[in-house]
Amino acid sequence: MVLPSEPEFEQALLELITSLAPFLTQHPEYKKALEIVHIPERIAQFRVMWEDDKGGCNVNRGYRVQYNSALGPYKGGLRLHPSVNLSILKFLGFEQTFKNALTGLSMGGGKGGSDFDPKGKSDAEIRRFCVAFMTELQRHIGKDTDVPAGDIGVGAREVAFMFGQYKKLRNEWVGVLTGKGITWGGSYIRPEATGFGLIYYVQHMIAKHAPERPLTAPSTLVAISGSGNVAQYTALKVLELGGTVLSLSDSKGSLVLRSSNLNPGQGITKSLVEEIQTMKLHGGSLSSLALPASTGLVYVPGARPWTLLPKVDIALPCATQNEMSGPEAEALISAGVKIVAEGSNMGCSLDAVEIFEGSRRKGGKNAVWYAPGKASNCGGVAVSGLEMAQNSQRLTWTTEEVDQKLNGIMSNCFNICYDAGCKFSGETPSPDVRPSLLSGANVAGFIKVADAMKVQGDWW
Structure with a gap:
């Protein structure tokens, strides 16, 4: 059941339900998949204790929403912003699930973060927060389980602090975060x-x-x-x-x-x-x-x-x-x-x-x-997926190679959305009216996730 206190998530869910209506009329057997896919597989909530420059004790809420793993490890960013709450993270993880499906890469959907505000904080305070945050988050993630990335408030500096703490705690160098520095496992053109x-x-x-x-x-x-x-x-x-x-x-x-x-x-x-x-x-x-x-x-x-x-x-x-x-x-x-x-x-x-x-x-x-x-906007997570592939192979592709792959992924994504919009929007074809890319993206992403869930026994 969706709670009234989750307006952003309700908005994302309503958009998907509305887009899927013509498709579900033609294929009512998928209604059960919709009923199941909108519920996250797992939500981790934890407190984050960190010390400011004056020695004061501070506490923030930390989250990781592991939404769907039918297509691969949970994949999605970490957001540090005062507005962060479960409604926003559920909406982002829900969207991420279908976005990742549209890239064609083996990635599930997830999202996380904290209501910590990095604005006005010193580098040392941000480092201490990131260390404390990763000390808790590391219990729930891994290179084949859940691979976070950056988002609002989490750039190269924060990713580096978190990666360093994960490495210390686990005593292993693995591609558990994307958006890393190019000299230590990152991918060219990931920021771009x-x-x-x-x-x-x-x-x-x-x-x-x-x-x-x-x-x-x-x-x-x-x-x-x-x-x-x-x-x-x-x-x-x-x-x-x-x-x-x-x-x-x-x-x-x-x-x-x-x-x-x-x-x-x-x-x-x-x-x-x-x-x-x-x-x-x-x-x-x-x-x-x-x-x-x-x-x-x-x-x-x-x-x-x-x-x-x-x-x-x-x-x-x-x-x-x-x-x-x-x-x-x-x-x-x-x-x-x-x-x-x-x-x-x-x-x-x-x-x-x-x-x-x-x-x-x-x-x-x-x-x-x-x-x-x-x-x-799926290009960012697409190159994160390419970074994961490079980490697994211990390789670094050139800027030109990554950019070419990104361009190909975006071309395929557009064609998938265009074709699905033509086929499943429920509109009468007309040379004067472009197909709905909104319907196309939602239906194509949903079908891919739902089909994978079905063969894995997650609905029947």
């Missing part, structure tokens, strides 16, 4: 993978729906939210290809190019993204940036970018869950958006998703094509 993969997925959407707006053209206007890892590398890939990046944001406000009359060099630039990367390592805010007038950029406090831009071709939410509301979705449609793809997990609210899907179903020149995060 979610953002790069998102753009590879979007390129397929453009080819099918908006070939007149290629990312190789400066006239293609891309709005991005967030300013963390995913947003940074999404922006860098757009800039590398030749498109124009209109915005980035953080929890305090948005950095936007508000003019629709573009001049060369305006908008988010590579050097600005690199400056933001350095600033973020020290906990800085976008509001502290010195912006020359020549950039055309302004910082708008207390607002997300979606209502601030007069013209948008592609919108990529890359911050956190439910970061785009219904009214913001309407504002993007008024600004001419044609493609929306999530770099964050469940970045669009239910209202926003229905607005985009309703626009798609109407077809015509104002239609918006929407891609859910479980499909469009």
Whole structure:
């Protein structure tokens, strides 16, 4: 039974149930699988005691939600943020299960973390927290059991601290965490993978729906939210290809190019993204940036970018869950958006998703094509899976090899979602209406997990 206190999980479950309705009408035997798959296989909760720089004793809640292992070891990130609770981690683990299925790699779904806030903490405090957290978590994970990675608040530094503690406690060097440093078991382009993969997925959407707006053209206007890892590398890939990046944001406000009359060099630039990367390592805010007038950029406090831009071709939410509301979705449609793809997990609210899907179903020149995060942002976990493979073989693949594999995985993921959307959305085929990538991703991921569970005896 879903508890009323789990709104994020309820939202993710409702989205899946709604998408699966036409498929389950055709294949009612899968209803039992849905009843079972939405319950996690296991949830570990523990307290984390750590010492601050003043010698004070602090306690936080730690979690690991091991959602589904039908396709492989539990795989999913660790999030350190004050908002972390079971509802958010269950939603993330639930989504992760189907996202991992869409990569085609042997990975189950899981998620974990703590309500610890790393902002304002010293390196020593973060190290002591990570050591204490891993001291408890190590009881529940392993290279063939559960392989965590980073997420919000957990980057290379935190992964290194946790890996070091696991190694000390177990006296073994194994690929139990992904996102490791490249000199000690990590994979090339792992930091870039979610953002790069998102753009590879979007390129397929453009080819099918908006070939007149290629990312190789400066006239293609891309709005991005967030300013963390995913947003940074999404922006860098757009800039590398030749498109124009209109915005980035953080929890305090948005950095936007508000003019629709573009001049060369305006908008988010590579050097600005690199400056933001350095600033973020020290906990800085976008509001502290010195912006020359020549950039055309302004910082708008207390607002997300979606209502601030007069013209948008592609919108990529890359911050956190439910970061785009219904009214913001309407504002993007008024600004001419044609493609929306999530770099964050469940970045669009239910209202926003229905607005985009309703626009798609109407077809015509104002239609918006929407891609859910479980499909469009699966590049990060895909390269984590490739890191696991490299660790098992004690190999390191080149940047070019990993990037080629990532591009192939995102291409396969798009094709799977497109084909399943055509087949199982319950809509009448029309040359003017694109298939639902939302339905395609949910149904294709669900079928793969459910079929594996059935042959393993988990439902009948």
